[in-house]
Amino acid sequence: MRVDVFTIFPDYLAPLELSLIGKARGTGALDLRATDLRDFTHDVHRTVDDTPYGGGPGMVMRPEPWGQALDTVLTPSSLLLVPSPAGRRFDQAMAHELALEEHLVFACGRYEGIDQRVLSHASGVCRVQEVSLGDYVLFGGEVAVLVVLEAVTRLLPGVLGNADSLLEESHAAGLLEAPMYTKPAEWRGHGVPEILRSGDHAKIARWRRDQALLRTAQQRPDLLKQCYDTLDKRDLATL
Ligand SMILES: COc1ccc2nc(C(=O)O)sc2c1
Numbered sequence: 001m002r003v004d005v006f007t008i009f010p011d012y013l014a015p016l017e018l019s020l021i022g023k024a025r026g027t028g029a030l031d032l033r034a035t036d037l038r039d040f041t042h043d044v045h046r047t048v049d050d051t052p053y054g055g056g057p058g059m060v061m062r063p064e065p066w067g068q069a070l071d072t073v074l075t076p077s078s079l080l081l082v083p084s085p086a087g088r089r090f091d092q093a094m095a096h097e098l099a100l101e102e103h104l105v106f107a108c109g110r111y112e113g114i115d116q117r118v119l120s121h122a123s124g125v126c127r128v129q130e131v132s133l134g135d136y137v138l139f140g141g142e143v144a145v146l147v148v149l150e151a152v153t154r155l156l157p158g159v160l161g162n163a164d165s166l167l168e169e170s171h172a173a174g175l176l177e178a179p180m181y182t183k184p185a186e187w188r189g190h191g192v193p194e195i196l197r198s199g200d201h202a203k204i205a206r207w208r209r210d211q212a213l214l215r216t217a218q219q220r221p222d223l224l225k226q227c228y229d230t231l232d233k234r235d236l237a238t239l
Contacts, residue, residue: 001101001156002031004073005145006066007108008048010034012142016149024159032149037108040068049111058112066107066118070125078103078126081148082119083141087130090148092171094131098148099155106148108141174227176220178211210238 005013013034016022024030038046049059074080079101088094098104105126107114122128133144154160170177181192195207213235216224224239231239 001029001099001152002103003033003106003149004104005032005034005106005108006037006069007034007106007140007142007145008037008110009108009140009142010036013145015146020159021150021153024153024156027158029156029159030153035069037065037069040065052112056112060112061109061114061118063115063118063121066114067121070105070107070118070122073103073105074122074125075103076126078105080105080107080119080122080126080128082107082109082114082128082130083132083138083144083148084109084113084130085132085135085137087132090131090133090144090151092151095148095151095155098152104152106141106145108145110140171223174223174230175212176216176223178208178215206234209235213238 007013016032016034017025021030021032025032037048041047048061048065050062052058052060070080079098081098081104083106107118119128119130131144131148133147138144181196185192185197193207195203198204213224213231217239
């Protein structure tokens with residue numbers, strides 16, 4: 001997967017060099033390029049913003065630097081993602097959708113956002129999707145890019161050493177993950193559920209499914225409602 005990120009703070013994306021994403025870049029699973037939007041300005045101050053038409057507080061990102069930047073990468077097969085409080089709520093289902101794309105382009109807004117004409121113009125070239133992490137407002141889109149790229153990259157073939165872990169993790173099957181334990185068996189007076197040390201894999205799998213159902217019912221009943229139709233009689237007996 002090819003990913004282009006345009007931002008006025010390219011150093012904000014340095015964490016993407018670490019850990020699994022760094023490995024994914026090393027193996028070629030992810031071809032990530034972060035570019036400073038100011039490279040597409042031509043004045044001495046490298047200006048990327050200006051006052052909003054119609055007045056109001058703050059500044060708006062000028063269209064021309066964005067136009068020139070996006071001209072260098074967008075093709076009809078690209079998907080332009082614009083982090084925005086007005087965007088589609090990012091979730092695991094969207095991460096799976098994005099993991100199937102061949103070319104993602106992120107336009108990181110700052111200030112009060114990007115001149116709307118940039119998105120309108122880009123929609124004549126490729127698909128455009130505003131995306132939000134949730135119902136809160138950040139200073140800009142870079143944090144959203146870090147979150148989206150980590151969630152998507154770990155879904156790319158070959159990035160996770162054990163692809164099976166994708167099947168068990170929270171939100172994978174619509175439920176939260178069962179609680180996890182490791183050595184020692186006794187820690188500060190707290191033991192480990194005996195079933196997990198029984199070696200009976202069928203019973204362990206059932207216990208984990210029950211725990212996932214109960215945990216989801218308690219902490220995220222909205223998720224349980226979404227996957228209720230997929231539950232079998234044994235699941236319903238647990239609830
Ligand atoms: C100006 O660019 C912004 C500003 C706030 C913001 N908040 C986001 C969120 O996902 O919450 S994305 C985003 C982009």
